[in-house]
Amino acid sequence: MEFGLTLTRLELPRMRDMAQAAEALGFNLITFADHFILEEPGGNFDPRTLCHDPFVSAAVAAQATSRIKLGHLVLSNPFRHPGVTAQALASLDRLSSGRLVAGLGAGWTAREFAMFGISFPSAPARLRMLDEALTVIRSLWTREETTFAGEFYHLREAILWPKPVQKPHPPILVGGSGRGLLRVAAKHADVVNIIVELGRMERITTEAINQLTAERFREKVRFVREQAQQAGRDPNALTISSFIYVTRLVDSPAAARKEAEGIAAAMGTSAAAVLASPLFLIGTPEEAASELARRSREWGVGQFIFRDLNEASLRLLAEQVLAPLRA
Numbered sequence: 001m002e003f004g005l006t007l008t009r010l011e012l013p014r015m016r017d018m019a020q021a022a023e024a025l026g027f028n029l030i031t032f033a034d035h036f037i038l039e040e041p042g043g044n045f046d047p048r049t050l051c052h053d054p055f056v057s058a059a060v061a062a063q064a065t066s067r068i069k070l071g072h073l074v075l076s077n078p079f080r081h082p083g084v085t086a087q088a089l090a091s092l093d094r095l096s097s098g099r100l101v102a103g104l105g106a107g108w109t110a111r112e113f114a115m116f117g118i119s120f121p122s123a124p125a126r127l128r129m130l131d132e133a134l135t136v137i138r139s140l141w142t143r144e145e146t147t148f149a150g151e152f153y154h155l156r157e158a159i160l161w162p163k164p165v166q167k168p169h170p171p172i173l174v175g176g177s178g179r180g181l182l183r184v185a186a187k188h189a190d191v192v193n194i195i196v197e198l199g200r201m202e203r204i205t206t207e208a209i210n211q212l213t214a215e216r217f218r219e220k221v222r223f224v225r226e227q228a229q230q231a232g233r234d235p236n237a238l239t240i241s242s243f244i245y246v247t248r249l250v251d252s253p254a255a256a257r258k259e260a261e262g263i264a265a266a267m268g269t270s271a272a273a274v275l276a277s278p279l280f281l282i283g284t285p286e287e288a289a290s291e292l293a294r295r296s297r298e299w300g301v302g303q304f305i306f307r308d309l310n311e312a313s314l315r316l317l318a319e320q321v322l323a324p325l326r327a
Helices: 012-024 054-064 082-095 110-116 123-142 179-188 206-211 214-230 253-267 271-276 285-299 311-326
Strands: 002-007 029-032 069-072 100-105 146-149 154-158 172-176 191-194 239-244 246-249 280-283 301-307
Touching (some): 002 012, 002 311, 012 054, 012 311, 029 301, 054 069, 082 100, 082 123, 179 191, 191 301, 206 253, 214 285, 246 301, 253 271, 253 280, 285 301, 285 311
Parallel strands (some): 002 301, 029 069, 239 301, 246 280
């Protein structure tokens, strides 16, 4: 199993410090978001929430660390031409001496696109854009010249130099949940991060969170592996990644139940559903370790990524939950 951490809402010096702490505690991966605003379930957001440039954030972490992998969860493909993305990611791979994980997605927060006047096509069109972009990026990373004539992108004898350090190219992580996105992931990705379905709704809803049950998660894993096999790839070569939105480590099962009940009341669901959800990890350290092991064994998850933990919570998670799983 691999364990990662997403860092958001921090000033860059604090991101640097947290990246160093994560590396010292044995985490495998640090990721950064790609947003102008950070919406919460229901569409609410704090306009003063810190949202730094994702490439600068990763570069700061790369310079401050030496072993941990770095990437994004995930870059919003429509924000940039794939040539721009390919160059920035190749530079990050070289800056980090080959530690980049290239995370991309179709984009989903409609409000961000409207704020900045960035074109926001329909969900099916954004998926076709992502498919083309990943094809272009891989070509720019591996070929001397790239000529491509697609629906959205057109390149003629395009040159990208220098190439990434990792050969044939850095691992590609695709994040999302709908069947269309999973088909794109099955074609291109080395890692598939399965999250709440967002593409058609264009915002996070409590209903969508509640719908991502354990069984729905397993269905998505089965589907993406079937699609990979149909695409001529080894389905077992895909790493399934799970994004844990909320982590609460407590000192007793009764305290865990109380935490789950509080979240359930806000989400309009049951405490049992919260405790079983792929998006939550709530319990004592022993319960949390057992639950992660079960999810890995029964769901086929090879990577867990946690969100926005402070240093004390990060240390508790690493030393009392993750260390036993590595033993």
